[in-house]
Amino acid sequence: MIPRFWNKVFLIYRKDLKDEIQTFGQLIGTLVFGVMLVFIFSYALQLVNLEVSRVFPAALWVSVYFSASLILQRAFSKEAEEGTLDALLLASGDRGILFLAKFFCSLSILLIFEIVVVPLMWAFMGVSGQNLQLGYFAMSLFLGSWGLAAIGTLLNGMTVQLPGSRLLFPLLLFPLLIPLLMGAILTSQGALLGEVQSVMGWFYLLLMFDLTFTVVPLLLFDYVLEG
Amino acid sequence: MVKADALVVRGLHKQIGGRTILKGVSFEATTGDLVMITGPNGAGKTTLLRILACLLPKSAGEVLWNGTPYGLEHGAIGYISHKPMLYESLSVYDNLQFFGRMYGASSKEFEQELLTLVGLWRYRYEPAAVLSRGMKQRLAIARMLISRPRMILYDEPFTSLDQEGQDLLKGLLEKERLKTIQLIVTHEPRLLSGLEYKELRLQGGRIEQGESYDT
Numbered sequence A: 001m002i003p004r005f006w007n008k009v010f011l012i013y014r015k016d017l018k019d020e021i022q023t024f025g026q027l028i029g030t031l032v033f034g035v036m037l038v039f040i041f042s043y044a045l046q047l048v049n050l051e052v053s054r055v056f057p058a059a060l061w062v063s064v065y066f067s068a069s070l071i072l073q074r075a076f077s078k079e080a081e082e083g084t085l086d087a088l089l090l091a092s093g094d095r096g097i098l099f100l101a102k103f104f105c106s107l108s109i110l111l112i113f114e115i116v117v118v119p120l121m122w123a124f125m126g127v128s129g130q131n132l133q134l135g136y137f138a139m140s141l142f143l144g145s146w147g148l149a150a151i152g153t154l155l156n157g158m159t160v161q162l163p164g165s166r167l168l169f170p171l172l173l174f175p176l177l178i179p180l181l182m183g184a185i186l187t188s189q190g191a192l193l194g195e196v197q198s199v200m201g202w203f204y205l206l207l208m209f210d211l212t213f214t215v216v217p218l219l220l221f222d223y224v225l226e227g
Numbered sequence B: 001m002v003k004a005d006a007l008v009v010r011g012l013h014k015q016i017g018g019r020t021i022l023k024g025v026s027f028e029a030t031t032g033d034l035v036m037i038t039g040p041n042g043a044g045k046t047t048l049l050r051i052l053a054c055l056l057p058k059s060a061g062e063v064l065w066n067g068t069p070y071g072l073e074h075g076a077i078g079y080i081s082h083k084p085m086l087y088e089s090l091s092v093y094d095n096l097q098f099f100g101r102m103y104g105a106s107s108k109e110f111e112q113e114l115l116t117l118v119g120l121w122r123y124r125y126e127p128a129a130v131l132s133r134g135m136k137q138r139l140a141i142a143r144m145l146i147s148r149p150r151m152i153l154y155d156e157p158f159t160s161l162d163q164e165g166q167d168l169l170k171g172l173l174e175k176e177r178l179k180t181i182q183l184i185v186t187h188e189p190r191l192l193s194g195l196e197y198k199e200l201r202l203q204g205g206r207i208e209q210g211e212s213y214d215t
Helices: A002-022 A024-047 A052-072 A074-082 A085-092 A095-125 A134-159 A165-193 A196-224 B045-052 B092-102 B108-117 B133-145 B163-176
Strands: B006-016 B019-030 B034-038 B060-065 B077-080 B151-155 B181-185 B197-203 B206-214
Touching (some): A002 A095, A002 B092, A024 A095, A052 A074, A052 A095, A052 A165, A074 A085, A074 A095, A074 A134, A085 B077, A085 B092, A095 A196, A134 A165, A134 A196, A165 A196, B019 B045, B019 B060, B019 B206, B034 B045, B045 B151, B045 B181, B077 B133, B092 B108, B133 B163, B163 B181
Parallel strands (some): B077 B151
Antiparallel strands (some): B006 B019
16 A cells, blocks of 8 residues: 555656656746846845855745745646646545655755755855855755745645636745745854854754645645645 | 446535535446436536546535445546546657556556557657647547546547547447446437437436436
8 A cells, every 4th residue: 555655656756857857948947047046146245245144045045935936836737737637636546645746846846956056156146155064054955945845835736726826826825935934044044154053943943844734735635636 | 247336326416616516416327337417518517527536525415336435545437528638748658658557557568458449559659749639539538448447437528539539439338338337428419329328417406317228
């Protein structure tokens, strides 16, 4: 039973990731959008006299948030547009499978996006990184992205069958993400400045937030996708 | 000998918003039955099929499979609508293989057999996006059959099919009769001529006529 569950999660995940790579344009479009945000931030911050290391995490997460709102919207919208959601529901047999597969796919794309954008942003903004605690910095990126992917997948599933879902999604996403974004910015800043001990509580909060928004939707997704 | 299954629908109600779509629909079907559901637009035909397929929750009533309620975990419901429900970026073969693996019923021989049956074997490497509407519907038939369903729900399946496709589907309705319960929503009963079927006529969410046999 359990191997079958995970096998189905993997099959949908692989299909979605393959589709994202094949429809290269959308992924590239999101990356270009993210890079443009990097340019805008680095240009704007050169005009004001601010300590880059303190501003960098906020600029980074604003870029990630805007790009993520494009990435996360695709999880279920594409299935709904192609009319494949019903076939997929029948074949999966458990809506939790769909949630996990879409969540893992969104998380993977977000992480690919960050692998490209974070070093670019780092270089353009001239961050010194003298006191950087790399492991914690990577953990803050991962936990923040996990939460973004989990909430985005849940919300996309909730709104995909509603009229005006493309407008509703970003409107509902932001208020839900406020605690997550606060935690992600503060933990990234702590790791960048070598002050991890002072933000340890935020790391735990991020972890709890991520676990909650992964486990609860997994259990309740039957109701979320009911038309 | 194929085990006979029984579908029992009792007092099925469905409300969407403030509107009652189904008002106490009851009927029974067993393996071998071909049930044609007819009725004017808005009578609740598609809603009934979607509830039976577990794609829509019911508001009240009972839907039983061999005496017990069922959900998506049923795993043996085939569903075809007027939309082909295919991945446009995947090839014909990859579409079939993906759903076959999801149902755990995939084998190369079976996939080849199904694509040959629906006349798409030579198009197997083409992306679904380039297929005509009728060819997509044929692929949808193969996708539905790969789950080896014990209940098949057809919602306007003849849409977009040419004469050859319609003959293929009619042949399938007869062939699958031995193994499945089949319910078909159609506005074109003439396309079922020559087949033995029960008719359920829905009108305003109620069964107006039912359980009659026609050929």
